[in-house]
Amino acid sequence: MAPIKLAHLRRALALRGLTPASAVPEASGGRTEEACLRPARLVEDAALAWHPVGTSEPWPGTLAFLDGVQRSELLAYAGAAPIVAGEVAAAVRERSNRNLVTVLEERRLLVIARPAALAAAGALPEPFRTVALPTDEPPHPVRDLANVARALDRARGALELELGERYRRRSEGWLVVDGALTESPLWAADPRMLGVSKSHATLPFEGDDLDRYLRLPPGHRSSLYAPETRSLTPVREWALRLWPWEGKDVFHGLVRIEVAPANGNPEMADRLSRWLLAERAPLSTPDHRWDRLLYGIHSVEAYLRADGRRLA
């Protein structure tokens, strides 16, 4: 598909009396999260413990990686209400003979604004879909842009869910998801899915347990625990240290692994951890998150960002 020229769209909106704009909203590059503590319930050990997982082992059978990306750009203002064009995309790349190949991909173009602003913008060219922002508060450009970011997050999450379910319909292989499984009850119960979270904005322990959690040695995992989730999708989690952290940062190489309860036993946690340790190579450089970013996930992101920007 040829890129859609936003300049043309801005000109059309200007003709309709709107005020064209082109600043890039802050936080448009990824999900927004707030730092918080959500104490979890240990399901292994009486107190949080470290467990060596053993030597890395290659992942047996087919393995696929799912991730998504988003970006947005300010189009215009209808009065004080911003109108933002956004693009969300997700893909699944499956590994076969060490080669990662895209097996599923979906992209969507969105125009996000308050309903009135969308109405003022008039008919939008295909394939834009409109996403209406909540109207429970009066227009405020900064607050509306934050709402736009959340709307994009949701749209991207929905797309990832859709692709994850489509992949499960076509394959019984393991699917590694960038982030949490709790986005979907289906994912949370899937015994062949695994979520890898790089973000530690939400921490599962406090006090001495948190100290111990953050000082996990390399090649070790934490005790299994059940996180407190907002939705009714129970999962099991543990932390895994992929790379030595000392001399760097307590979060360096620390990932949070999320699996369905069926896999929430120590043997499975050790096995999956060993498989994940093997996925440290190759490094996902030059991404600055390389210490926590699996190469497969990096490959999906690189693919989505490289393969055509639909907005130009």
Added chain:
Amino acid sequence: MSHPLPPVGRVVATELKPSTPHQFHFWTARDTPIGIGAIVRVEESGRVVYGVVTDGFAYSDLVTPMHAVISADGDPVAAGLEPSQRAEIRLFTAAVLRQTPEEPLQPVPLGAVWLASDADVVLALRMDAYTGGERATGIPVGLYAAGGLESPVYLDCDFLLGPEAAHLNITGVSGLATKTSAVEFLLGSIFQTFPRHKGSVAALCFNVKGPDLCFLDQPAGLTDEDRRQYARLGLRPEPFAEAHYYAPFKADGVNLNTLRTHESLARNTHPLVWGLREVLDYAEVVLNRDDVDAKADAFIDFLAERVVGREYQDDLLRGKPFQVQSFADLEEFFRAIFDFMEVLGKGGEVWKTHHLATIRKIRNRLSNISTRSKGLVTDDGAAHDLPWGAFADRSVHVVDVAGLDPLAQDLVFARIVSKLREHLERRDLGVDHVVVFVDELNKYAPAEGADTYVRKMLLDLSERGRYLGLVLFSAQQFRSQVQRRVVGNAGTALFGRMDMDELSTPAYGMLSPATKIKLATLPKGELMVRHPHFTQPIFVRFPRPPVLGGREGIERFPPAVELPFADAVARQLRGLDRHVSADAVRALIDGRREDDVRRALGVTRRERPDDVLAFFTACLGRRVNGEVVASRRTVPAVRRGDDGYGF
């Protein structure tokens, strides 16, 4: 244009690596048939661009080698066992061969890339201008092959044999049969495909080493793959139907100085023998640069115009006229001059305005050639030469100078090329075009060193020969060591496997590093071709020549052992008439002077009579038996006592 095959790549352009009207870059899948030298087609928005791949790159998303070490924990074995392969790129650089439309000339569009088909190769190399129609002038030079596709590549004979451009030069390391094989294959191709409307063509090859060109008339054992390639090129894998060999004698004057002495090959193996007249016309060749001065020239001219082949009368030298036909006659003439000067004493330093030192110098040089080239230069004046004026269309003439002294080789080159030139100028050679093949060009036209007669002659041939139909095919191991103008005038150049030292010289600066590497590792039977119609060098492969190679030829036709004088004479005569009995010849020449036999043999060879033995016998003349001189009756001495005067 329809595309039966899917594209193999896509043009990419960045600010640092943009597409230009002369170069573009494209990426392909990791497993790609594209290689250095592949011809590709780019098509986008009505513009078609043909290019040849000149360089290739591969890299991954690895930022620094250190990251590879870290991810493998410093273990090279583990590095190969990573669960996922890094994203990699195969990026190729191609040089533009042709664009359509040609105007306006624009940067290569960022379109899909296909491997070139047969039709694409024709267009890419501009062969459409000369390979179609009733007056096509294409000469197959080999097969371009890439990605399972194979297309014939043609040279334009107007640019190979003139008149538009001409000459061909081949460079390649020795020992891989590239140069000799290439020229044998190409001559065969020319003979089969040179269009009739362009006239007739013959070839004259100098065999300068070993048995390389000694078996052009003998078929080689070809593989099925060779035959398939010949069929693809539209050629018949046949040896040269009309091949003639010429070789001087060895010093004995009867055994040929060549490796082609097997009796079954004698039919078309002829002696090459020249007399004083033939040598004197090219005396400049045997003079070094210090010798060449006006005085020497004047004396040589005097000999050529007034003495040799004429009756020269000088009563001061001797009473009867000189009849100088041979080196022996000339030596007698010189002797007479020196005797005369000696009689004059101190005042005798100039003879007919020629200084005695000049005369001595010319005499030394000429006698030197007759000594060092004994076998090529006959003393009796009977010459056996090439068939000047009777060159047949599609005939090849091989002059074997491999066993000759370098001075004699120079003489042979100079005289034969000059004679070709004279006859072509007069249009009475028998053919319209002659290809002259000279190997080891760096020896005969070196980039550095004295400006010899042969080098000047080769330079003249390369600069002006095409107007006459005289075309130089030359070969050497190191092009950089050949006179630049000689190779520079070659419109077409072939390159076989090359030495990296040679490739590092400035002359190859226009080649990409990848092309140089390909040239340095080129397998036998592959060549890089430069031709005026091709804007970039093209790689082709050619089948094994249909003629027997030197080494195989020697095994199948081992040279005859050097025969005793009588047997060698018998073999020469049997070459003229196989019914001649060796015993009869032996009996006939027993007790004869060898010079007399050689003279008779020479006349017989020249005349080629019906009854060879009878003619030879007649030439030998009546045998003069030795006589025992009977004691004569003597007049008795006068007795002392009878002396009336009392002495």
